[in-house]
Amino acid sequence: MRLAITLSDMAERESRWNYALVGSGLGVWDHNLSLGNFYYSDTWKAIRGMRPGDEVNGNLDVWILNVHPDDRDLVRNAIERQAAGDPEFAVFEYRERHKDGHWIWIECRGACVEWDETGKTTRIVGTDIDITDRKEAEEKLADLSRRLDLALDISRIGVFEADLDGEQVEWDERLLAIYGVEGTEKVKQGDFWERLLHPEDRERSTQRVRDHIEENSAFSQEFRILRGDRVERVIRARSAPFVDSRGRRKLIGANWDVTDEVALRNELQRAKTLAEARNAQLETAKEQIEHIALHDHLTGLPNRRYLDRMLELKSAECQVDGSMLAILHIDLDRFKQINDTLGHRAGDAMLRHAAQVLTTGVRSEDFVARIGGDEFVVLCAADTSLKKISNLAGRIIRDLRKPIKYEGHDCRFGASIGIACGSGPDVDAKQLLLNADIALYRAKGSGRNRHEFFSLDAHRQIITAKKLSDEILLGLERNEFIPYYQLQFCAHSHDIIGVETLARWHHPQRGILTPDKFLKFAEDLDVVSTIDSIILEKALEDHGGWLDEGVQIPKVSVNVSYRRLADPSLIKKLRALKIEPGQISFELLESISFDDAADEVVENLNQLRKLGIDIEVDDFGTGHASIVSLLKLSPSRLKIDRELINKLPQSAEQRKLVGSIIEIGHSLDIKVTAEGVETMEHARILAALDCDGLQGYAFARPMPPQKISAFVRAQSWRHQDGIDRPTRVSRAQPAG
Numbered sequence: 001m002r003l004a005i006t007l008s009d010m011a012e013r014e015s016r017w018n019y020a021l022v023g024s025g026l027g028v029w030d031h032n033l034s035l036g037n038f039y040y041s042d043t044w045k046a047i048r049g050m051r052p053g054d055e056v057n058g059n060l061d062v063w064i065l066n067v068h069p070d071d072r073d074l075v076r077n078a079i080e081r082q083a084a085g086d087p088e089f090a091v092f093e094y095r096e097r098h099k100d101g102h103w104i105w106i107e108c109r110g111a112c113v114e115w116d117e118t119g120k121t122t123r124i125v126g127t128d129i130d131i132t133d134r135k136e137a138e139e140k141l142a143d144l145s146r147r148l149d150l151a152l153d154i155s156r157i158g159v160f161e162a163d164l165d166g167e168q169v170e171w172d173e174r175l176l177a178i179y180g181v182e183g184t185e186k187v188k189q190g191d192f193w194e195r196l197l198h199p200e201d202r203e204r205s206t207q208r209v210r211d212h213i214e215e216n217s218a219f220s221q222e223f224r225i226l227r228g229d230r231v232e233r234v235i236r237a238r239s240a241p242f243v244d245s246r247g248r249r250k251l252i253g254a255n256w257d258v259t260d261e262v263a264l265r266n267e268l269q270r271a272k273t274l275a276e277a278r279n280a281q282l283e284t285a286k287e288q289i290e291h292i293a294l295h296d297h298l299t300g301l302p303n304r305r306y307l308d309r310m311l312e313l314k315s316a317e318c319q320v321d322g323s324m325l326a327i328l329h330i331d332l333d334r335f336k337q338i339n340d341t342l343g344h345r346a347g348d349a350m351l352r353h354a355a356q357v358l359t360t361g362v363r364s365e366d367f368v369a370r371i372g373g374d375e376f377v378v379l380c381a382a383d384t385s386l387k388k389i390s391n392l393a394g395r396i397i398r399d400l401r402k403p404i405k406y407e408g409h410d411c412r413f414g415a416s417i418g419i420a421c422g423s424g425p426d427v428d429a430k431q432l433l434l435n436a437d438i439a440l441y442r443a444k445g446s447g448r449n450r451h452e453f454f455s456l457d458a459h460r461q462i463i464t465a466k467k468l469s470d471e472i473l474l475g476l477e478r479n480e481f482i483p484y485y486q487l488q489f490c491a492h493s494h495d496i497i498g499v500e501t502l503a504r505w506h507h508p509q510r511g512i513l514t515p516d517k518f519l520k521f522a523e524d525l526d527v528v529s530t531i532d533s534i535i536l537e538k539a540l541e542d543h544g545g546w547l548d549e550g551v552q553i554p555k556v557s558v559n560v561s562y563r564r565l566a567d568p569s570l571i572k573k574l575r576a577l578k579i580e581p582g583q584i585s586f587e588l589l590e591s592i593s594f595d596d597a598a599d600e601v602v603e604n605l606n607q608l609r610k611l612g613i614d615i616e617v618d619d620f621g622t623g624h625a626s627i628v629s630l631l632k633l634s635p636s637r638l639k640i641d642r643e644l645i646n647k648l649p650q651s652a653e654q655r656k657l658v659g660s661i662i663e664i665g666h667s668l669d670i671k672v673t674a675e676g677v678e679t680m681e682h683a684r685i686l687a688a689l690d691c692d693g694l695q696g697y698a699f700a701r702p703m704p705p706q707k708i709s710a711f712v713r714a715q716s717w718r719h720q721d722g723i724d725r726p727t728r729v730s731r732a733q734p735a736g
Helices: 002-024 042-047 060-066 069-083 132-155 173-178 192-196 199-215 259-277 279-294 304-321 335-342 344-361 386-401 429-445 456-477 519-525 528-548 570-576 599-610 627-633 652-667 680-688 705-714
Strands: 027-032 037-040 091-097 103-115 121-130 157-163 168-171 187-189 219-226 232-243 249-257 324-333 367-372 375-380 404-406 409-411 414-423 451-453 481-490 496-507 511-513 556-559 584-589 614-620 637-640 671-675 693-695
Touching (some): 069 091, 069 103, 157 173, 173 249, 187 192, 199 219, 232 259, 259 279, 304 324, 304 375, 324 344, 324 386, 335 344, 335 409, 344 386, 344 409, 386 451, 414 429, 429 456, 456 528, 481 528, 496 528, 519 528, 528 556, 528 584, 599 614, 614 627, 652 671, 680 693
Parallel strands (some): 414 451, 496 556, 584 614, 614 637, 671 693
Antiparallel strands (some): 027 121, 091 103, 103 121, 157 168, 157 249, 168 187, 232 249, 324 414, 481 496, 481 693
């Protein structure tokens, strides 16, 4: 019975210890080296992310691989020293890989419990505990301490802690440096600080400290010190009393040197005093500055800021008394040429002259301003009639067109003027200025050296142009520009000899648009070259598609702008397209003069020929290409403009002219194609004149790429030409 109670007590005690170990988070391990038994508790395994039933390899060389590489030597040494009974290694810390892959910190405690007869350790028992959270907390605390030290170093703040009961004060290194006593002991007697105070500040500063200690409240103050090197400095301090964990009364505080700040503050105070003494002078200077801010430094005229003020004032007057306000927006014509050729000094002289013409040419109650560059504005108020405004604008233009001398040069420029008028309670001066700008745009677009009044129709045109320009840019993003094709035919056999590529805009609302609907706006946007590039790439793709279908078109002609010919990267872009020699021909408008073409254009033309790209001159007979220009350009083909072809059946003179052009072309070894061939009568006359190629509605209208193959195979144009022979351009099937 007694034995049963003892066993029961032992079981209960073991249960308590097990609960205690589990609750403490300690993992127990037992290494019986003599028997080769290695025991690891469930908690030991749980620390490492293992399950209770998982096996643990007790071989040191295997287990050590789970230890962080930086800690392995430490662990091996610690295990050896534990086995040797070295008390310094009874506890050690290291990192071990958790089953999930991350590292955990382990604190290992071990002790030898059994030895053999030689004194060699045969059994070591110990515990492991996960101290990862503690390590992270220590690291955070260390990081916080480093940040605090760095902040104090950067801000040059010294810290002290005073024991109010023991009358000792501990200073940090920064505080010792501030007071010029670095290198001395950190612990000072309570009166050490008082002895360093400036005699004039000592009583006040020490009394303030005593008062706040008695009130147990935080405080700040400023005082002077005489450093250890007897240099006078100004110190700012903040302090607060507290009671530490042992119940001792303490005072903690921070000091920093504000000598430079105080000197600056005193200097600012002196400057303020001086500024107040000179208030009258500053008022005068303010008026001068305001005048400068509101006037143009070059001409002395009011500037844009002053104009804005006057617009508000004048519109308010009109709203009250119903009077009329007229705005003349003036832009100098040909000013840039003078600036570029004679220099900015000449341009400045012209601007001053224009300012003088405007100020002397208007009434005294009118307002003249220069709003930037070569632009001026005149405000005319009161009862001025539209006729008088028109006369004033005409007189300004005449006076500005008169030549003036500058350093021996006759300088001539003119002016374009936009005019907008308004009256009554609804007048909006800023809108009038915008309307005048719109009218100015119309005046410059109508030939310059003229004036235009704002109209709603002009406004609508500008809005329409702006909308269309935006849609063009959007159309480029959406790939809406597409090619149409008009086939070209041999004048004698009526076989297909090529196809001209025509740009079209597939507008989402307005359908297919021809260039006359968008080209002018594209030129203003400087995107014609972009459209040319898009059309060329699509033409190459379509041409390849026709070849795949068995329809062979000898060549494809595409239009190219002069601006694109001047592009230094043109040849590089064309090489990237891998164009086959003879596949593409570039059509240039005759309106482009090549007599004085830029070097880049001439070089690009030479490179085009090396790439196997032919040059054709389009719309010949309506431009200004000279024989010299043709010789220089050396095109492979001329295309006679439709205006010269239209009247061939009715005009013998027209036939002679066209025949002469054909003869000139042939004499220069240049083939000739006629555009605008509307009837078979045109075709017969041109064949008789020995023209090489025909293009026009008599044979084929412009069509989308997907219709080309069917049209070529059908050969419908042969039903009306009186010539019955198969085409030579299709290998897919016989003609007929």
